Amino acid sequence: MKYITKYKSPNYNSRNKSIIKFIIIHYTALKNTAEAISILCNKRKKVSSHYLISTNGAVFNLVNDKFRAWHAGESFWQNFTDINSISIGIELDYNPFGKNNKFSSKMISSLKKLIIKLKNKYNIDQNNILAHSDIAPFRKKDPGKHFPWKSLAFSKIIPNFKKLRKDDIKVIENWFYINNLKTKKQQIIFVLTFIGYDTRNVNKNYKLYNRLKNAYKNRYLNGVDKMNNNLIYNTLIKHLHFLLTKNKINLLHNLMVR
Numbered sequence: 001m002k003y004i005t006k007y008k009s010p011n012y013n014s015r016n017k018s019i020i021k022f023i024i025i026h027y028t029a030l031k032n033t034a035e036a037i038s039i040l041c042n043k044r045k046k047v048s049s050h051y052l053i054s055t056n057g058a059v060f061n062l063v064n065d066k067f068r069a070w071h072a073g074e075s076f077w078q079n080f081t082d083i084n085s086i087s088i089g090i091e092l093d094y095n096p097f098g099k100n101n102k103f104s105s106k107m108i109s110s111l112k113k114l115i116i117k118l119k120n121k122y123n124i125d126q127n128n129i130l131a132h133s134d135i136a137p138f139r140k141k142d143p144g145k146h147f148p149w150k151s152l153a154f155s156k157i158i159p160n161f162k163k164l165r166k167d168d169i170k171v172i173e174n175w176f177y178i179n180n181l182k183t184k185k186q187q188i189i190f191v192l193t194f195i196g197y198d199t200r201n202v203n204k205n206y207k208l209y210n211r212l213k214n215a216y217k218n219r220y221l222n223g224v225d226k227m228n229n230n231l232i233y234n235t236l237i238k239h240l241h242f243l244l245t246k247n248k249i250n251l252l253h254n255l256m257v258r
Protein backbone atom coordinates (compact mmCIF):
# COMPACT_ATOMS: atom_id res chain seq x y z
CA MET A 1 0.00 0.00 0.00
CA LYS A 2 1.18 3.50 -0.80
CA TYR A 3 1.59 6.26 1.77
CA ILE A 4 1.74 9.98 1.21
CA THR A 5 4.97 11.11 2.87
CA LYS A 6 4.91 14.76 1.81
CA TYR A 7 3.97 15.99 5.29
CA LYS A 8 6.04 15.18 8.36
CA SER A 9 5.35 15.91 11.99
CA PRO A 10 8.17 17.18 14.22
CA ASN A 11 6.22 15.94 17.26
CA TYR A 12 7.91 12.73 18.25
CA ASN A 13 10.78 11.36 20.31
CA SER A 14 12.60 8.08 20.86
CA ARG A 15 10.78 4.88 21.78
CA ASN A 16 13.83 3.99 23.89
CA LYS A 17 13.90 0.49 22.47
CA SER A 18 10.29 -0.24 23.48
CA ILE A 19 8.60 -2.82 21.32
CA ILE A 20 5.44 -1.96 19.37
CA LYS A 21 2.56 -3.96 20.87
CA PHE A 22 -0.57 -1.90 20.25
CA ILE A 23 -2.41 -0.02 17.53
CA ILE A 24 -4.56 2.87 18.75
CA ILE A 25 -7.41 4.18 16.58
CA HIS A 26 -8.45 7.83 16.87
CA TYR A 27 -10.62 10.39 15.18
CA THR A 28 -9.39 13.93 14.69
CA ALA A 29 -12.62 15.82 15.52
CA LEU A 30 -11.38 18.44 13.03
CA LYS A 31 -12.84 19.95 9.86
CA ASN A 32 -10.91 18.02 7.23
CA THR A 33 -7.62 16.37 6.32
CA ALA A 34 -5.88 19.69 5.59
CA GLU A 35 -6.70 21.00 9.05
CA ALA A 36 -5.64 17.69 10.62
CA ILE A 37 -2.27 17.82 8.83
CA SER A 38 -1.69 21.43 9.86
CA ILE A 39 -2.29 20.58 13.53
CA LEU A 40 -0.55 17.20 13.64
CA CYS A 41 2.51 18.74 11.96
CA ASN A 42 2.60 21.94 14.03
CA LYS A 43 5.48 21.94 16.50
CA ARG A 44 3.59 24.12 18.99
CA LYS A 45 0.61 21.74 19.17
CA LYS A 46 2.77 18.91 20.58
CA VAL A 47 0.48 16.23 19.12
CA SER A 48 0.99 13.77 16.31
CA SER A 49 0.14 10.34 15.00
CA HIS A 50 2.01 7.92 12.80
CA TYR A 51 -0.80 7.80 10.25
CA LEU A 52 -3.74 9.89 9.15
CA ILE A 53 -6.41 8.52 6.84
CA SER A 54 -8.60 10.90 4.83
CA THR A 55 -12.23 10.34 3.85
CA ASN A 56 -11.12 9.37 0.32
CA GLY A 57 -8.87 6.65 1.74
CA ALA A 58 -5.49 8.38 1.30
CA VAL A 59 -2.98 7.32 3.97
CA PHE A 60 -0.55 9.97 5.23
CA ASN A 61 2.54 8.79 7.08
CA LEU A 62 3.40 11.68 9.39
CA VAL A 63 5.80 10.00 11.83
CA ASN A 64 8.08 7.03 11.11
CA ASP A 65 6.94 3.90 12.99
CA LYS A 66 10.30 3.66 14.72
CA PHE A 67 9.63 6.89 16.63
CA ARG A 68 7.30 7.61 19.54
CA ALA A 69 4.44 9.78 18.23
CA TRP A 70 2.32 11.78 20.68
CA HIS A 71 -1.26 10.57 20.26
CA ALA A 72 -2.31 8.66 23.38
CA GLY A 73 -1.80 11.21 26.15
CA GLU A 74 -2.43 10.11 29.70
CA SER A 75 -3.58 6.53 29.32
CA PHE A 76 -3.62 3.05 30.79
CA TRP A 77 -3.85 -0.47 29.42
CA GLN A 78 -2.89 -3.73 31.16
CA ASN A 79 -0.82 -1.75 33.67
CA PHE A 80 1.07 0.06 30.89
CA THR A 81 0.85 3.83 31.25
CA ASP A 82 3.26 5.03 28.58
CA ILE A 83 1.21 3.80 25.66
CA ASN A 84 2.90 6.14 23.16
CA SER A 85 6.17 4.23 23.55
CA ILE A 86 4.60 0.88 22.69
CA SER A 87 2.01 1.76 20.07
CA ILE A 88 1.26 3.06 16.61
CA GLY A 89 -1.36 5.81 16.39
CA ILE A 90 -3.79 6.08 13.49
CA GLU A 91 -5.97 9.18 13.13
CA LEU A 92 -9.11 9.17 11.00
CA ASP A 93 -10.38 12.36 9.37
CA TYR A 94 -13.73 12.21 11.15
CA ASN A 95 -15.67 14.65 13.27
CA PRO A 96 -18.97 13.57 14.87
CA PHE A 97 -20.18 17.17 14.61
CA GLY A 98 -18.67 18.07 11.23
CA LYS A 99 -19.38 17.49 7.56
CA ASN A 100 -16.89 14.61 7.82
CA ASN A 101 -19.18 12.72 10.20
CA LYS A 102 -19.19 9.47 8.22
CA PHE A 103 -16.64 6.69 8.24
CA SER A 104 -16.45 6.31 4.45
CA SER A 105 -15.96 2.84 2.99
CA LYS A 106 -12.73 4.03 1.32
CA MET A 107 -11.41 5.21 4.67
CA ILE A 108 -12.29 1.94 6.42
CA SER A 109 -10.86 -0.11 3.56
CA SER A 110 -7.53 1.78 3.82
CA LEU A 111 -7.60 1.45 7.59
CA LYS A 112 -8.03 -2.31 7.36
CA LYS A 113 -5.16 -2.64 4.88
CA LEU A 114 -2.93 -0.49 7.08
CA ILE A 115 -3.76 -2.45 10.24
CA ILE A 116 -3.15 -5.80 8.52
CA LYS A 117 0.19 -4.56 7.28
CA LEU A 118 1.25 -3.27 10.72
CA LYS A 119 -0.04 -6.39 12.48
CA ASN A 120 2.08 -8.61 10.27
CA LYS A 121 5.13 -6.38 10.40
CA TYR A 122 5.21 -6.03 14.20
CA ASN A 123 3.40 -9.24 15.12
CA ILE A 124 0.60 -7.38 16.91
CA ASP A 125 -2.11 -9.48 18.58
CA GLN A 126 -5.70 -8.91 17.45
CA ASN A 127 -6.63 -8.13 21.07
CA ASN A 128 -4.22 -5.20 20.92
CA ILE A 129 -6.09 -3.20 18.30
CA LEU A 130 -7.58 -0.56 20.58
CA ALA A 131 -9.69 2.57 20.64
CA HIS A 132 -8.37 5.74 22.22
CA SER A 133 -11.46 5.41 24.43
CA ASP A 134 -10.20 1.99 25.60
CA ILE A 135 -6.95 3.38 26.95
CA ALA A 136 -8.36 6.72 28.19
CA PRO A 137 -12.04 5.96 28.92
CA PHE A 138 -12.50 8.86 31.33
CA ARG A 139 -11.21 11.52 28.92
CA LYS A 140 -11.71 10.29 25.37
CA LYS A 141 -14.57 9.06 23.19
CA ASP A 142 -12.78 8.42 19.89
CA PRO A 143 -13.19 6.69 17.51
CA GLY A 144 -16.75 6.87 18.87
CA LYS A 145 -19.90 4.82 18.93
CA HIS A 146 -20.37 4.85 15.14
CA PHE A 147 -16.98 3.39 14.30
CA PRO A 148 -17.55 0.09 12.41
CA TRP A 149 -15.87 -2.37 14.80
CA LYS A 150 -18.13 -5.13 13.43
CA SER A 151 -16.62 -4.67 10.00
CA LEU A 152 -13.12 -5.10 11.47
CA ALA A 153 -14.27 -8.22 13.32
CA PHE A 154 -15.86 -9.57 10.14
CA SER A 155 -12.50 -9.10 8.37
CA LYS A 156 -10.81 -11.00 11.25
CA ILE A 157 -8.71 -7.98 12.19
CA ILE A 158 -10.13 -7.94 15.71
CA PRO A 159 -11.75 -10.80 17.67
CA ASN A 160 -15.26 -11.98 17.00
CA PHE A 161 -16.70 -13.41 20.22
CA LYS A 162 -18.64 -16.63 19.96
CA LYS A 163 -22.03 -17.24 21.46
CA LEU A 164 -21.45 -19.33 24.60
CA ARG A 165 -23.03 -22.59 25.64
CA LYS A 166 -24.80 -22.66 29.00
CA ASP A 167 -22.01 -24.87 30.41
CA ASP A 168 -19.34 -22.34 29.52
CA ILE A 169 -21.26 -19.61 31.28
CA LYS A 170 -21.71 -21.84 34.33
CA VAL A 171 -17.96 -22.49 34.61
CA ILE A 172 -17.24 -18.77 34.64
CA GLU A 173 -20.07 -17.95 37.06
CA ASN A 174 -18.94 -20.71 39.37
CA TRP A 175 -15.42 -19.34 39.24
CA PHE A 176 -16.76 -15.88 40.18
CA TYR A 177 -18.55 -17.45 43.11
CA ILE A 178 -15.53 -19.38 44.39
CA ASN A 179 -13.42 -16.24 44.19
CA ASN A 180 -15.91 -14.18 46.10
CA LEU A 181 -16.99 -12.01 43.20
CA LYS A 182 -20.61 -11.99 44.30
CA THR A 183 -22.21 -8.87 42.84
CA LYS A 184 -22.65 -8.00 39.15
CA LYS A 185 -20.62 -4.86 39.78
CA GLN A 186 -17.68 -6.83 41.22
CA GLN A 187 -17.84 -9.23 38.29
CA ILE A 188 -18.05 -6.47 35.69
CA ILE A 189 -15.10 -4.59 37.21
CA PHE A 190 -13.09 -7.80 37.45
CA VAL A 191 -13.56 -8.67 33.78
CA LEU A 192 -12.84 -5.10 32.66
CA THR A 193 -9.59 -5.23 34.67
CA PHE A 194 -8.71 -8.57 33.14
CA ILE A 195 -9.24 -7.21 29.64
CA GLY A 196 -6.90 -4.30 30.38
CA TYR A 197 -9.06 -1.32 31.30
CA ASP A 198 -8.14 1.19 33.98
CA THR A 199 -10.40 0.23 36.89
CA ARG A 200 -8.21 1.69 39.63
CA ASN A 201 -10.76 4.25 40.81
CA VAL A 202 -14.10 2.96 39.58
CA ASN A 203 -15.16 0.86 42.54
CA LYS A 204 -15.99 3.79 44.80
CA ASN A 205 -16.77 6.34 42.11
CA TYR A 206 -20.11 5.78 40.44
CA LYS A 207 -19.47 8.40 37.75
CA LEU A 208 -16.20 6.80 36.67
CA TYR A 209 -17.76 3.34 36.80
CA ASN A 210 -20.50 4.47 34.44
CA ARG A 211 -18.06 6.18 32.11
CA LEU A 212 -16.00 3.02 31.90
CA LYS A 213 -19.07 0.89 31.17
CA ASN A 214 -20.05 3.42 28.53
CA ALA A 215 -16.63 3.18 26.88
CA TYR A 216 -16.98 -0.60 26.79
CA LYS A 217 -20.53 -0.38 25.44
CA ASN A 218 -19.55 2.05 22.68
CA ARG A 219 -16.84 -0.29 21.53
CA TYR A 220 -18.43 -3.72 21.91
CA LEU A 221 -22.13 -2.95 21.74
CA ASN A 222 -22.14 -0.04 19.36
CA GLY A 223 -25.60 0.34 18.01
CA VAL A 224 -27.03 -0.12 21.51
CA ASP A 225 -28.11 3.27 22.81
CA LYS A 226 -29.21 2.59 26.35
CA MET A 227 -26.95 1.41 29.13
CA ASN A 228 -28.02 -2.14 29.86
CA ASN A 229 -26.09 -3.90 32.62
CA ASN A 230 -27.23 -7.37 31.57
CA LEU A 231 -26.18 -6.84 27.97
CA ILE A 232 -22.81 -5.52 29.08
CA TYR A 233 -22.40 -8.41 31.50
CA ASN A 234 -23.25 -11.00 28.82
CA THR A 235 -20.78 -9.46 26.38
CA LEU A 236 -18.09 -9.32 29.05
CA ILE A 237 -18.57 -13.04 29.77
CA LYS A 238 -18.13 -13.83 26.08
CA HIS A 239 -15.10 -11.56 25.99
CA LEU A 240 -13.57 -13.22 29.08
CA HIS A 241 -14.21 -16.67 27.67
CA PHE A 242 -12.52 -15.67 24.42
CA LEU A 243 -9.43 -14.45 26.28
CA LEU A 244 -9.35 -17.46 28.61
CA THR A 245 -9.37 -20.05 25.87
CA LYS A 246 -6.35 -18.22 24.55
CA ASN A 247 -4.46 -17.26 27.66
CA LYS A 248 -5.34 -20.10 30.00
CA ILE A 249 -7.10 -19.86 33.30
CA ASN A 250 -3.80 -19.31 35.19
CA LEU A 251 -3.91 -15.65 34.30
CA LEU A 252 -7.17 -15.34 36.19
CA HIS A 253 -5.55 -16.78 39.29
CA ASN A 254 -2.54 -14.50 39.05
CA LEU A 255 -4.78 -11.51 38.79
CA MET A 256 -6.74 -12.57 41.86
CA VAL A 257 -3.57 -12.96 43.93
CA ARG A 258 -2.25 -9.55 42.94
Ligand SMILES: [Zn+2]
Nearest residue numbers: 026027132142
Ligand atom coordinates in the same frame (compact mmCIF):
# COMPACT_ATOMS: atom_id res chain seq x y z
ZN1 LIG B 1 -7.65 10.22 20.13
